Amino acid sequence: MADAAANILRLNDADNVAVAISIIREGTPIPGGAKALRDVPRGHKVALSAIPAGGAVRKYGQVIGYAREDVAPGTWLHDHNVGMGEAALDYAMGEETRPVPEATEKATFRGFRRANGKVGTRNYIGVLTSVNCSTTVAAAIVDEIERSGVLRDYPNIDGIIALKQVQGCVVDNSGTIFTILRRTVWGYASNPNMGGALVVGLGCEGFQIPRLKEAYGITESETFRTMTIQEVGGTRKTVEAGVAAIREMLPVVNAVEREEVPASELILAMQCGGSDGYSGITANPALGVASDLLVAQGATTILSETPEIYGAEHLLTRRAVNRDVGEKLIQRIKWWEDYTARNLMEMNNNPSPGNKLGGLTTILEKSLGAVAKGGSAPLEAVYEYAEPVTAKGFVYMDTPGYDPVSATGQVAGGANVMCFTTGRGSAYGNKPCPSIKIATNTPIFEKMEEDMDLNAGDVLQGTSLEAKGREIFDMILRVASGERTKSEALGYGSNEFAPWHVGAVM
Amino acid sequence: MADAAANILRLNDADNVAVAISIIREGTPIPGGAKALRDVPRGHKVALSAIPAGGAVRKYGQVIGYAREDVAPGTWLHDHNVGMGEAALDYAMGEETRPVPEATEKATFRGFRRANGKVGTRNYIGVLTSVNCSTTVAAAIVDEIERSGVLRDYPNIDGIIALKQVQGCVVDNSGTIFTILRRTVWGYASNPNMGGALVVGLGCEGFQIPRLKEAYGITESETFRTMTIQEVGGTRKTVEAGVAAIREMLPVVNAVEREEVPASELILAMQCGGSDGYSGITANPALGVASDLLVAQGATTILSETPEIYGAEHLLTRRAVNRDVGEKLIQRIKWWEDYTARNLMEMNNNPSPGNKLGGLTTILEKSLGAVAKGGSAPLEAVYEYAEPVTAKGFVYMDTPGYDPVSATGQVAGGANVMCFTTGRGSAYGNKPCPSIKIATNTPIFEKMEEDMDLNAGDVLQGTSLEAKGREIFDMILRVASGERTKSEALGYGSNEFAPWHVGAVM
């Protein structure tokens, strides 16, 4: 959607502003026929049409603020002539819900259909732990299986992963800490990309494996085993027993084959990390297009990272399918305000002086940079951290903004594929969930090409967001069918399991 | 110190009570000449001499409470006739400070003398990270060095460790989170057991490596290097650059040789985890004897785990060398009360109904079970988490009770050897610090003999605490000189780096 002049980017057909990719000199023609009335700095906004005083300023197809005065086409728009206005902070529950039309052409991918009906895009075996004390044993089991070469005999298995962790044994008066940890561990063990799992504990830890089984009604099976070091009688014997358990599991896990399944079986985790000034105008809105394409297929897409949408939750409540869904989001926001205040920290996502210099005028505009990943589909459901995601369509999961913790919650929720946008060049992968890394700008793509799966930087050179979103959608289907991502080739994914610890470490 | 009857244990010569290892039947002779006036349950206390109403009840040589009534020798003592009394909760700063006489016979070990004068008991190379995003790169660097076999050419190097972590990039309004993380990372990099270190970052994370260097006045050297993935240009190139940096470091790190050094160079971290009813009467007081023997040599010993001494800080303030030291401990206690209240958690170390059934009468007595590890020496200093420990003698470091987090703080503080007591059979090791595991009872020692270095369970069969403490002291010297511990042989220590995260994950 870039202008012929190639330095003016309109992000959505409904927008009455465009973004200067590089400085727009006074007098330069802008889309719609007017000329720039003065220089517009790089990253800043220019009005495409007349906006009356009090009129909505639209970017990403959404209201980011209101004109403080009558504005002519070609006017530079920033905090001198644009403000938030009361209306911008109205939750307006469900008032802007615009259903995404069902796709006429049904897409498919080749996935692993599980006994419970879910579909995996990978077929891993996980060795999980209830506590840090059993992490070295878990790692040793995985090492021994890998070194033995036995996996070569089971070509349908993608690998075996030790999901190491440092938690599992703290005072937990409230029950919150272990509830979240149990949910996360079980979420990974039962992720559709996991063909089998072994959970190893120490024995005397606070996170008791029997309570995990009780909480989720789990019974031991051919593909789910548990053991503790104290019961088995020490490190070496537990490694032996764990290796034996995995060896028994291998033929069962290997028995599944990829088959053609509808794209509606996809559950996409969306992440951005190491963001830059281009994230919000290239990779994130392009991913938003891909999210809408998936929703049109009947699939699920998950937006997260609450601190990064804070203050702009109105963008999501407006899209909520009903009041309950909107209220649930607001409750989580209130929980965060209380949680951070108690920890002597501050929720504050307002544009910083640096953001303002870069052209971000309001908190809505800044947050839209992150929220743009979620496209335009109605918000179907709101989940707490690591809760099983069961709804179809676009959903929200409350997580911190810190990438590994956020992504761990999404994968625990059942995500079977992930897209991760980055401007600075994040290094990230997450087993068992393949992670597609999307660069927001061409220089970082070129500098870190071995780490980046896809370049969205060419949106600045004229590639349309629609075309880029379609490219991401197509890659999601290929990766879901087994194409390896860069981070999988590089071996990422065994050190990034990071369950959210809420509360004091005691 | 067990009685001929072998089921009565007096823990200290100053005690006026003894503990029933198994039930003492009415009429059984007890040390001092009296007979048990009624049955004394297992784990409970019997009076060895007459105690007047209001008189101090002494166990571990320390006041655990006061008699509520006149008590005759042979009386069963519990909450019906023993209470706390006001005096027990008097901080009595420094009033019971009893210096440990300097040892006449000077002990030595064979350690690695560093350029800064400190002495290592091991000679490792550490690959640390500033953030989770660079953890897979750190692990890959270590893997490649290990797989190459190059370490065989450098026999004075104990190994190379990736110290993985999940933190490093969160909102940190207060500065506390990164201050602690920086201190911990630098504490490991500069631990005397570390011959060289490489710190790998991503580049855009909150924990900035340049700020680490600035905070500690660090310059890059032959044995300290840093790099970031974004600067080097991706995962593969950074692994290559990291491997090259380590290869350059190897001959320098290998150049050091063990030499005879005084035992005063030891800094002992003391831990208990997976405790049981025997911890407080076998392994912990035996370790306390070893702590006193080390202090007599001019060495340093570190007690920690604040939630486990909570409510009984009076035991330590009485031993403080001056009021400032005592006050610093009280300040940390107050910080914990505030911290846990803010996190809707509770500090409560009172004897539970189960503890009471087992014979623990007061909070002082319960806490002494843990504090007994610290022997009787004066409290020379109080440190915050991961602060460099510079004092000689017995010191306290404020840490959580959770073992890996607590031990990480002590090793960051400079501990070069560790003793870890366990009744349930903890699996623990910590590179670069060798960890001696001491069983509190013979059954767990026998069941997990491959994990346990030393059995203190025979204290129940008549081995004196002095003899057991001496045995621990001797093993500390051997291990400090290079003897491998069980957990080193089993490969523990690369998954247990767990810096304390104080505050909300955002």
Ligand SMILES: [Ca+2]
């Ligand atoms: Ca983000």
Ligand SMILES: [Ca+2]
């Ligand atoms: Ca983030």
Ligand SMILES: [Ca+2]
């Ligand atoms: Ca993220």
Ligand SMILES: [Ca+2]
């Ligand atoms: Ca303890």
Ligand SMILES: [Ca+2]
């Ligand atoms: Ca502990």
